[in-house]
Amino acid sequence: MLPPGKIPPEKLRELVFNHLGARGERVIIGSDLGIDAAAIDFGPSVLVASTDPITGAEKGIGFYAVHVNANDVATFGARPKWFLVSILLPESADEKVLAGIMRELHESALKLGVAIVGGHTEVTPGLERPIVVGTMLGEVERGKLVTSNGARPGDAIIVTKWAGLEGTSIIASERSEELERVFGREFVERARAFIEMISVVEDALTANEVGVHAMHDPTEGGIANGLHEMADAAGLGFRVYRERIPVREETLEICRFYNLNPLALISSGTLMIAAPKGRIGDVVEALRKKGINASVIGEFVEDPSVKVIVENGREKPLKRPESDELWKVL
Template structure:
């Protein structure tokens, strides 16, 4: 298998039928395109998710908190409690651990999250640190949003644009090379995409208005995100390339390294399936918070139709086999 997420067909074949006992309190459990579990706690629902950070070394603690918080927020839940496993490479010094913890501490403070437990070790065979987070959040039962709730006719809303996280990673990890090509200003702007990683604010706004599903596209970018939402709901989709925001920094870095921005890791983007009558209200509410947002397509009844319209032509949008970021490692 290629680096990155295990393909959906392999998950279906090996993983999803080996999940222990069924528990009637589990409202939502593992599945393709489903980023968190939802567990019935009476009047409220506990939302839990787990994600590793493997493709970045700088700011890895920041990514760990925010990426996991995003998954919880897409269920309409407020992220509250975080557990983390930190795997350090051999010969790592205390300074590395301190930097990871400081980044996590500051990120958690900003989002009102408590770091409540985990595990830390030096691991044989690693050449970079790996941080694996588990985030827990809480939402009232009648306000829960699920990943698989998209319906035919729903409008697809995208916040911020394509390749948000990937843009920051590429600029940070290849800073000196890129400054020689594009100059300091563009590279510094691209590095600051790190500040856009959280989708908690816009997710909670959309959930309050009332939407059918939300998803934060990570590995495989927004192209994979469209597929994951559609697969989870058993629907198709049509998206429009010209309507998808792609920042100048993202476009130029992707052109330089010959990467597809639609398949570039995109934490910081949020995909929303909204009923048509609520779509504009969601867009305006998010825009009022200073967050870029656009309507980029619609979900379809025919689950065999998964297409993108580009230059007036409708063509299949293939699911990325792996994230574009791995081409640089």
């Protein structure tokens, strides 16, 4: 039986990546491990397309759908422009549920300057909660295209904001009553507000202007899975330092309460960047000038068998999460 969340990499290789239809002549980048978007040649510009479902949240589901998909497009250096969305509703849903989702989609897309250009809506038997599946399209000049598989040995690993932002917000929303009894309403409201930091569009476009080798948006499986995805995509290993990985106190407290690993908690809102040594300071400074927290947490290494984290001075393997920590709560 497959575990909840993303399909394991070995199963993707076996069951998915060898059944991808015709080879598109204009496809620059297609499906592969650690690749969250496709890039298609449109002459002087490149069309970047990404698709993702929102399955682990009900509150704010439209907001998440727009931003999670916009993030994947932005990590290729492209500005998100067009969005298609499929909304699947449980039989228990009424018109207010659909109206609420559409309002969130509209407001989120409007804020990013994105047009909602199509999709599908239906009531689907067998669902317990709504599911929203989005497809975001964006555009970038050919010379500005960045990919998630472009990391090189010696590149610094930079992360923006903090680990586990999306997971913290979802848990605080879905388990608010329980958490308020333990930590108080003010704490829970702060944690819920992490949703406001979920976009990495500004992070990615800013870093790309300076010049970086690769960018990635760590979603399911959090920072830990994101590191594996970037390294696998580039055929590299990595070494990171636990004390350098930024985690908000609210995230730490919630993870302790539910016995979760914050590094394996869904982390939309955090951008992972592979930056050449000569540009580390420039990238960090450019992000900070935009008010975006940035931390250098380690580096990529040539040996793909080296995937380690240094904690309390000791080096140990950083295992790929089998599933996201969020599922333990939801």
